[in-house]
Amino acid sequence: MPFSAGQEQDYPQIFEQIVRELIPLRGKGKVANYIPALAAVDPNQFGIALQTVGGNHHVHGDGEVLFSIQSISKVFTLTLAMCFEGDGIWGRVGREPSGNPFNSLVQLEYEHGIPRNPFINAGALVMTDIIMSHVPNAKEYLLAFVREISGNPKLQYDPVVAASERDAGHRNFALAHFLKSFGNILGDVDAVLDTYFHQCSLRMSCLDLARSFMYLANAGVSPISGRQIITSRQAKRINAVMMTCGLYDEGGDFAYRVGMPGKSGVGGGIVGVLPGDLAIATWSPALNPNHNSLCGAMALELFTTFTGRSVF
Amino acid sequence: MPFSAGQEQDYPQIFEQIVRELIPLRGKGKVANYIPALAAVDPNQFGIALQTVGGNHHVHGDGEVLFSIQSISKVFTLTLAMCFEGDGIWGRVGREPSGNPFNSLVQLEYEHGIPRNPFINAGALVMTDIIMSHVPNAKEYLLAFVREISGNPKLQYDPVVAASERDAGHRNFALAHFLKSFGNILGDVDAVLDTYFHQCSLRMSCLDLARSFMYLANAGVSPISGRQIITSRQAKRINAVMMTCGLYDEGGDFAYRVGMPGKSGVGGGIVGVLPGDLAIATWSPALNPNHNSLCGAMALELFTTFTGRSVF
């Protein structure tokens, strides 16, 4: 252990070193192109930002550029669903890795409408349905929550992306109707999908994300708002779900290479958490075949290598 | 964080408290009965032992009783395969959770003979095949290795269990021939299975196991033998594979409830690792429907609850 938790390192220098190492990966990978708004993003952007429990933050490159957080929002909806129903949510969703692509209907069919975990699309739809059964306007409620924990009151949904998601979202419509056929969506399918497409369209920067995830690095307390968002035990548990299920069908590889809980999105963002220590977010739009940011995952691998940090 | 890594707590008292809490679970679960030698084990036994990086150990109940380690041996074969071929092994086995029962042929067929990870039976057979391609007598080699890292020169295979495994092992024969049909077993199928059945039959106690796993808690160095078994980086990575794939189809649940890398066996043993801190082993033969020890998993959950420890 070359390093104690909480100890600060020369992050600016580490970020520069990471960027140098990423040069050979530039131009590789493929930007998500299932909707025009994502396909139009410049693939050469790269940002990184971290926030420590000690209260410092460091940003590099395009780390303050807003992008579509997509599936990273699933951590927020899991958190809110747990706030409302605690461990009760596990009757409607599992917490095992899926071993299948994130939007597969196959496993859902074999397992009778109980999604494998809250981070595949089907599971996130159930979380959204839970939130909607507790608050009248889930879209506003979620937005207020993310503004609070990021400390950024200007955060917005992207209506163009949300509308595109809807137009291109036949598979998500299929998933939602399929869940409904098993009785695992209680609300109106179209309303649940509308909220879901909006949460995916949230625009945030790496710094916004690093700050937002601090409650998971800080025993459930957001140092930004000072509020206890969830219990310490719940924070550990969400980290555990991120560790085993957070990276689509590549969670084992991410744990192996990076060694911390994380969550990715097809917009190219990845957030990682070192409990008791820091949250770190990267963004680079070009994806590997498993839908995770190519440079982003490598940046986090280099970060844990250079700092000697890992939960393992 | 109520507690710093490496700090000693009053383990004897914690063990007693755990045993008290387990009382309602007594008599529940079901002993593995696919071979007579396992079915005959008294289900009411319970042992626990831990070994710290500081050099202390604590044992409770049946923590020094020998039992069949079964799939826990897969950590040893992964370790030895990595010693021989490093990251080269990943061309022949994945490192993603399977999302399927541990002895499933389905996923193997869809993925063309590349087992999902080294901890499902198919993956372990490939690891055994790798070891056998490097040493003339893999059975003796593995035994010597486990004797070294446990510090117990008396450890033995159980020939009755090994023979029973062979007689009842039609599904493992099916897996091995299936791997061979994809070219992912290089050696003789019967010889690989013979080694495999022997490694499963190894008899160890909780204390033996806690000591053996110390190289994974101690940056690759076995404090028992003083030897660097694997690199620090490799130790982290094996911990990562245990975290995502170590508990059959219940890895997500174990991460959620217990919060540390672990490996279980159908003999009723489970070993957990808190990197930089300790290794802990429990044994109780009655299993839950996912083939993991019912009392053992609960004991480890209580351990992390009572001590406030977790990698998350």
Next chain:
Amino acid sequence: MPFSAGQEQDYPQIFEQIVRELIPLRGKGKVANYIPALAAVDPNQFGIALQTVGGNHHVHGDGEVLFSIQSISKVFTLTLAMCFEGDGIWGRVGREPSGNPFNSLVQLEYEHGIPRNPFINAGALVMTDIIMSHVPNAKEYLLAFVREISGNPKLQYDPVVAASERDAGHRNFALAHFLKSFGNILGDVDAVLDTYFHQCSLRMSCLDLARSFMYLANAGVSPISGRQIITSRQAKRINAVMMTCGLYDEGGDFAYRVGMPGKSGVGGGIVGVLPGDLAIATWSPALNPNHNSLCGAMALELFTTFTGRSVF
């Protein structure tokens, strides 16, 4: 061969004998209950009717009672789709048995949105989509077609059943959106489903059905309207698809026991064709676990046994 094709037998007596043999099956099986309009049907009804190429017909029991033909309509939509696009339809649907329940999404996912055959729901949705791309009002067009070939100008859709199908049709919505996500529905998903739910709701009697299917027994020519509906070769081919795919996941069993091409519906109807000879329809609402009419399938088995007829 005790019997030449086209030869008339004493059908009224055979029908009576069949009804006697069915007595022990009365009260067994289960009426489809996924929509109220089907669940309310009296399970004890039984009808049978046949029409010969020679121009005779025979009806027994409830053979002129109207019922919901449900999936039997898939033969009509396949026929119309072939009229419009001939063998071109096979680029968008297969003609192999599915080996899976009729509304499975699993196979559709593995096979990238190409349904296995036109008689599973997904395949029928594609046929409906094809028809809708050729005629402005597919619902009226299909109804006119069925009135023509049955010789019954009073046939109607059941609007209550169609609406119920829609309300309960989450899985069909899921299928249609899933097909759309693969680009295998060209039209509007809701419009295709509306037509689909209507065709399932068609109310016909056994006699209507036996007459309607005569073009398949008579080399493509409907003896009712006198029109060549499809070519002789196409008639043979639709019979072939019925033989291998017409009875949900029980086609092999039906071929084995009954020995003629057939198509069933969850309303309890089954139609069979003896090419060059006759068409026969049975109706009894109580279903076996594979969604086929329990008494209806047995009645057809007895019919081929008593008459010595079969394509084999």
Next chain:
Amino acid sequence: MPFSAGQEQDYPQIFEQIVRELIPLRGKGKVANYIPALAAVDPNQFGIALQTVGGNHHVHGDGEVLFSIQSISKVFTLTLAMCFEGDGIWGRVGREPSGNPFNSLVQLEYEHGIPRNPFINAGALVMTDIIMSHVPNAKEYLLAFVREISGNPKLQYDPVVAASERDAGHRNFALAHFLKSFGNILGDVDAVLDTYFHQCSLRMSCLDLARSFMYLANAGVSPISGRQIITSRQAKRINAVMMTCGLYDEGGDFAYRVGMPGKSGVGGGIVGVLPGDLAIATWSPALNPNHNSLCGAMALELFTTFTGRSVF
């Protein structure tokens, strides 16, 4: 109906016409190469032969050349198993098409060791196991049976092919052990496989095969030996199983294009049956991607087109 069952046509001329139409297919397809003995066969060979219930036969091209019948033998083992146990066999094997490749373990796992039908490898292994439980020397028994029904006392197993099958048969070993793990092989796995590999290695010509299958065209009576092999009803039923399950994962296509019950083998042979009329066999070693003879299937399609014959 341009043609009555049993009527003779100018078969020599039809055969010549078929061969002319096949010219563009020459050199296409791929000879089975999983064992050397099959891979070495000249792909340009083509034979065809038919035998009528009236007692005539016609042979063309390489129709008297011996080749490895492979899976066609599965019809013989089904027949013998039915002779021994009648409909009792259906407790251990289904009669539904598989919707999956012929040697898939997937379906077998989902369906708990009951093979879908007797014509996939797993099902044929169960049939072989049944025969072996009734006769002391199944290999000799089967050979005597085929010699009888073909009228060719010189037929032999090919020991080189049988040995090659064994050496390359890892997947069949996997299947057999898997069946054994479900308790659906009663005998010794190696002995069952030995018989199985021998039956696949049987060498017969098109004429031998057309003659051998006459009991299925002739209501259970072999006109060659004059013996009632099975009942008329059983003959129809075996034809039904061939129709729905006889062509690997291409049965629906064969029914559609050819329109008669048939059984193929990877040696390039296909046999078809027109009940009450004739049996016909083709041989051409180059296979299509579904493991059926490319020219053979086309020859049979042309045969039913030119003669206007079909069961539909």
